[in-house]
Amino acid sequence: xxxxxxxxxxxxxxxxxxxxxxxxxxxxxxxxxxxxxxxxxxxxxxxxxxxxxxxxxxxxxxxxxxxxxxxxxxxxxxxxxxxxxxxxxxxxxxxxxxxxxxxxxxxxxxxxxxxxxxxxxxxxxxxxxxxxxxxxxxxxxxxxxxxxxxxxxxxxxxxxxxxxxxxxxxxxxxxxxxxxxxxxxxxxxxxxxxxxxxxxxxxxxxxx
Ligand code: TYD
Numbered sequence: 001x002x003x004x005x006x007x008x009x010x011x012x013x014x015x016x017x018x019x020x021x022x023x024x025x026x027x028x029x030x031x032x033x034x035x036x037x038x039x040x041x042x043x044x045x046x047x048x049x050x051x052x053x054x055x056x057x058x059x060x061x062x063x064x065x066x067x068x069x070x071x072x073x074x075x076x077x078x079x080x081x082x083x084x085x086x087x088x089x090x091x092x093x094x095x096x097x098x099x100x101x102x103x104x105x106x107x108x109x110x111x112x113x114x115x116x117x118x119x120x121x122x123x124x125x126x127x128x129x130x131x132x133x134x135x136x137x138x139x140x141x142x143x144x145x146x147x148x149x150x151x152x153x154x155x156x157x158x159x160x161x162x163x164x165x166x167x168x169x170x171x172x173x174x175x176x177x178x179x180x181x182x183x184x185x186x187x188x189x190x191x192x193x194x195x196x197x198x199x200x201x202x203x204x205x206x207x208x
Contacts (some may be wrong), residue, residue, distance in 0.1 A: 002032075002089040004081065004126070004201065006096035007182055009134030010167050011157055012141030012148075013187045014194050018134065019092050021195040025089055034084050037094035039072035042079045042199070050074040053154040060155075066104040066115055073097070082126065085087040096128055100171030107163050112173075127160070130205045133171055133196050134187035138164035141187075154164065 005022075007015045015021045019035055040117040049059065052068045073096070086092050097119050105115035138161055145151055175182050183201045187194050 002085040002087065002091060003130070003206070004085055004091050004093070004128045005162050005205075006093045006098070006128040006131045007134065007198075008095060008098045008171065008182075009187060010136060010138055010164055013134035013136040013143035014144075014191055015134055017191055018132075018185075018195050018198045022199050024103070025199050026202070027092050032089040033092060034080075034089055035074070035092045036080055037096070038076060038096060038099065039069055041076045041093075044079070045072040045076040048075075053156070055070040055153070055155050055158065057155060059075060062104065062108045062110055065108070066100060066110055066118060069100050069104065070118050070122040073119065075102070077126055079124060085200055086132055093128070097123065098131060098133070098171070098185070106170030106173065107159075107166035129181075130202065131178075131182040132174050132192055132201055133175060133182050134154055134185050134194065134198070135168070135171070138168060152189070156204050 005033075007190055009015050022112050023033050038045070039052055040046040048068055048071055049129065052060070052065060052072070060180055081091050081093065097116075099110055100115050104110050105112040108201045142157075142161070142164065145157065175184055183205075185194060189197070
């Protein structure tokens with residue numbers, strides 16, 4: 001079996017840059033690595049992603065949103081993550097269940113337990129071996145996104161600053177709840193430091 005590593009963080013925390021750096025470093029060490037993302041990563045889940053994140057879908061109910069994320073997660077897990085793990089690969093996944101727990105469960109107010117239970121149905125016990133949480137204030141994160149003109153703006157990006165503060169609070173609760181699995185990385189630092197701190201967490205985990 002390979003290793004399943006998820007990356008989590010608020011908007012503009014630098015996840016995609018960090019994930020590329022970790023992939024390069026691990027491949028140089030001879031590991032087989034795949035990088036993927038949620039929601040999406042495979043055709044059916046990308047179709048679901050389109051429905052969830054479309055800025056036109058202002059009428060979407062919170063529970064519908066949570067169920068769609070769980071549906072996309074299931075398909076992506078079955079079609080891509082589980083087969084790669086079975087081939088001994090390291091799977092680096094941009095977001096997984098913790099995103100649902102904090103965005104839908106905490107920030108939208110659906111409840112951690114409720115969102116956990118629909119996700120348990122979807123994932124059947126497949127949890128990441130390690131999760132890196134890139135911690136950044138919403139003010140820093142959103143200002144990075146504004147500077148990066150290339151990045152698409154989605155339905156969750158345009159939520160209020162208060163929503164993004166709740167997302168961060170939710171992650172901090174999860175850090176306390178799962179101290180063995182989730183590692184905190186300070187993402188207020190410059191991107192080189194964030195990348196090397198994140199990589200060190202992964203290397204320490206692989207050594208252990
Ligand atoms: P994306 O453009 O991939 O954002 P980011 O670069 O911040 O990861 O969009 C994913 C959005 O979906 C992001 O705002 C977080 C949100 N999300 C949830 O609310 N719940 C989830 O379970 C997942 C996977 C993502």
